[in-house]
Amino acid sequence: xxxxxxxxxxxxxxxxxxxxxxxxxxxxxxxxxxxxxxxxxxxxxxxxxxxxxxxxxxxxxxxxxxxxxxxxxxxxxxxxxxxxxxxxxxxxxxxxxxxxxxxxxxxxxxxxxxxxxxxxxxxxxxxxxxxxxxxxxxxxxxxxxxxxxxxxxxxxxxxxxxxxxxxxxxxxxxxxxxxxxxxxxxxxxxxxxxxxxxxxxxxxxxxxxxxxxxxxxxxxxxxxxxxxxxxxxxxxxxxxxxxxxxxxxxxxxxxxxxxxxxxxxxxxxxxxxxxxxxxxxxxxxxxxxxxxxxxxxxxxxxxxxxxxxxxxxxxxxxxxxxxxxxxxxxxxxxxxxxxxxxxxxxxxxxxxxxxxxxxxxxxxxxxxxxxxxxxxxxxxxxxxxxxxxxxxxxxxxxxxxxxxxxxxxxxxxxxxxxxxxxxxxxxxxxxxxxxxxxxxxxxxxxxxxxxxxxxxxxxxxxxxxxxxxxxxxxxxxxxxxxxxxxxxxxxxxxxxxxxxxxxxxxxxxxxxxxxxxxxxxxxxxxxxxxxxxxxxxxxxxxxxxxxxxxxxxxxxxxxxxxxxxxxxxxxxxxxxxxxxx
Numbered sequence: 001x002x003x004x005x006x007x008x009x010x011x012x013x014x015x016x017x018x019x020x021x022x023x024x025x026x027x028x029x030x031x032x033x034x035x036x037x038x039x040x041x042x043x044x045x046x047x048x049x050x051x052x053x054x055x056x057x058x059x060x061x062x063x064x065x066x067x068x069x070x071x072x073x074x075x076x077x078x079x080x081x082x083x084x085x086x087x088x089x090x091x092x093x094x095x096x097x098x099x100x101x102x103x104x105x106x107x108x109x110x111x112x113x114x115x116x117x118x119x120x121x122x123x124x125x126x127x128x129x130x131x132x133x134x135x136x137x138x139x140x141x142x143x144x145x146x147x148x149x150x151x152x153x154x155x156x157x158x159x160x161x162x163x164x165x166x167x168x169x170x171x172x173x174x175x176x177x178x179x180x181x182x183x184x185x186x187x188x189x190x191x192x193x194x195x196x197x198x199x200x201x202x203x204x205x206x207x208x209x210x211x212x213x214x215x216x217x218x219x220x221x222x223x224x225x226x227x228x229x230x231x232x233x234x235x236x237x238x239x240x241x242x243x244x245x246x247x248x249x250x251x252x253x254x255x256x257x258x259x260x261x262x263x264x265x266x267x268x269x270x271x272x273x274x275x276x277x278x279x280x281x282x283x284x285x286x287x288x289x290x291x292x293x294x295x296x297x298x299x300x301x302x303x304x305x306x307x308x309x310x311x312x313x314x315x316x317x318x319x320x321x322x323x324x325x326x327x328x329x330x331x332x333x334x335x336x337x338x339x340x341x342x343x344x345x346x347x348x349x350x351x352x353x354x355x356x357x358x359x360x361x362x363x364x365x366x367x368x369x370x371x372x373x374x375x376x377x378x379x380x381x382x383x384x385x386x387x388x389x390x391x392x393x394x395x396x397x398x399x400x401x402x403x404x405x406x407x408x409x410x411x412x413x414x415x416x417x418x419x420x421x422x423x424x425x426x427x428x429x430x431x432x433x434x435x436x437x438x439x440x441x442x443x444x445x446x447x448x449x450x451x452x453x454x455x456x457x458x459x460x461x462x463x464x465x466x467x468x469x470x471x472x473x474x475x476x477x478x479x480x481x482x483x484x485x486x487x488x489x490x491x492x493x494x495x496x497x498x499x500x501x502x503x504x505x506x507x508x509x510x511x512x513x514x515x516x517x518x519x520x521x522x523x524x525x526x527x528x529x530x531x532x533x534x535x536x537x538x539x540x541x542x543x544x545x546x547x548x549x550x551x552x553x554x555x556x557x558x559x560x561x562x563x564x565x566x567x568x569x570x571x572x573x574x575x576x577x578x579x580x581x
């Protein structure tokens with residue numbers, strides 16, 4: 001059986017099936033003003049009780065002992081704080097009350113409809129982190145439904161830990177409050193039919209060092225309580241009721257992996273320097289200030305990409321300059337003097353804002369999004385730039401603009417930056433006057449004029465996810481063509497190599513922040529191209545560092561030379577797999 005590994009490690013345990021109650025709308029309408037008022041009161045009480053429940057869980061987490069080698073429980077508590085913000089969001093409140101007071105729907109139906117609609121909006125987003133927020137919306141909906149009488153108190157399971165083996169939780173999906181309410185000391189692993197690597201349930205599993213596999217699909221239906229299940233949280237593979245010989249082999253592999261994990265952990269404070277002395281910088285991609293704890297835990301040297309979309313997504317209207325300033329200031333202070341690259345608002349396409357309506361487009365990924373919206377709505381862009389500038393006195397901040405396709409856009413963005421600086425100067429507000437201003441190279445037109453852009457940008461950040469799909473003219477969310485979005489296609493590799501070469505020739509920094517940065521097959525290849533800065537999800541940093549410190553720049557150059565002789569992605573990938581075996 002195969003899923004997607006989202007938290008590495010081998011888990012061996014007995015199955016505990018978790019079954020969540022399915023809830024559907026009743027269709028019952030309210031009759032009369034008194035019934036409406038009573039339902040509103042019932043809904044208000046449900047909010048208060050739900051917040052109390054989460055506060056209680058936060059208190060429990062604060063008193064919990066973290067397993068050895070894992071961070072304190074504060075990171076999990078931060079996730080729950082986000083749920084309180086969602087529960088008390090004015091827009092959510094307005095939408096639910098409108099259904100109760102205007103459409104005369106009962107509170108349970110109103111909550112189901114609004115949270116279901118909002119969860120679906122997030123689920124359809126291409127960005128994995130934002131898409132995974134659908135489970136958080138479902139979580140707060142379930143909290144409310146429980147107190148509205150439409151849901152049992154929690155998912156139910158029948159198995160219990162036995163002396164011989166701990167438990168592996170098997171479920172359709174889990175929301176964060178499910179995970180945090182469990183006695184995690186008895187849990188060896190999680191196997192979920194649905195879910196994603198960026199869901200908060202998966203994040204909590206990684207934080208606590210619990211192996212987890214998601215997206216297993218319907219084959220998981222055949223697993224029963226008390227079956228022995230083995231899962232590999234790195235490869236996503238699962239085995240049901242293996243024989244004694246197989247079980248012994250898995251236990252040996254588990255021990256070997258634990259030793260390897262200790263080896264990687266020992267590299268945390270070791271500089272990423274090749275055997276012939278070339279220094280490589282390893283940074284992290286994050287979406288929230290709270291993620292900084294994980295950044296440093298894995299040995300990152302700063303943040304190569306801070307996505308600002310979540311700050312906008314969690315609000316019911318555009319955040320003010322002051323609200324943004326506070327977030328960016330907190331980020332700068334939490335960075336402990338390490339560099340932080342803040343990407344300006346990247347909405348549109350798969351990332352709509354509920355309060356900012358974008359007309360329907362036949363191809364939104366090629367439409368009104370990212371820098372195009374920022375230049376059309378200069379007021380939004382100006383507000384964000386001023387907030388970042390104000391926060392720049394608290395740390396080493398850099399500004400990164402997404403989806404630039406040519407010089408005109410870069411120049412227009414720099415003009416607005418100048419306006420932002422002038423407005424702050426007139427008010428006597430301090431900021432870093434030399435704050436670096438860079439662009440993402442993720443549109444082919446930008447890649448092929450990288451030599452021109454390098455004269456006017458302070459730095460480049462290569463976004464390989466979009467660069468692949470735009471170069472290959474293949475929507476990576478379309479199952480029929482997503483296989484064409486291959487970063488090892490010679491055309492994509494030549495673009496990446498050209499961008500890195502132009503940045504180096506013009507003496508500006510260049511990093512790579514797409515999924516390719518964390519792919520061990522790509523590490524030596526990218527180093528051979530001259531890349532000296534990688535930005536990735538924090539847990540991938542130790543494995544990447546291990547490759548760097550055990551190889552030389554000369555070896556990387558040889559890998560590049562050989563790859564550039566090959567004419568298709570299959571042979572390139574096979575070659576890279578062979579040398580990494």
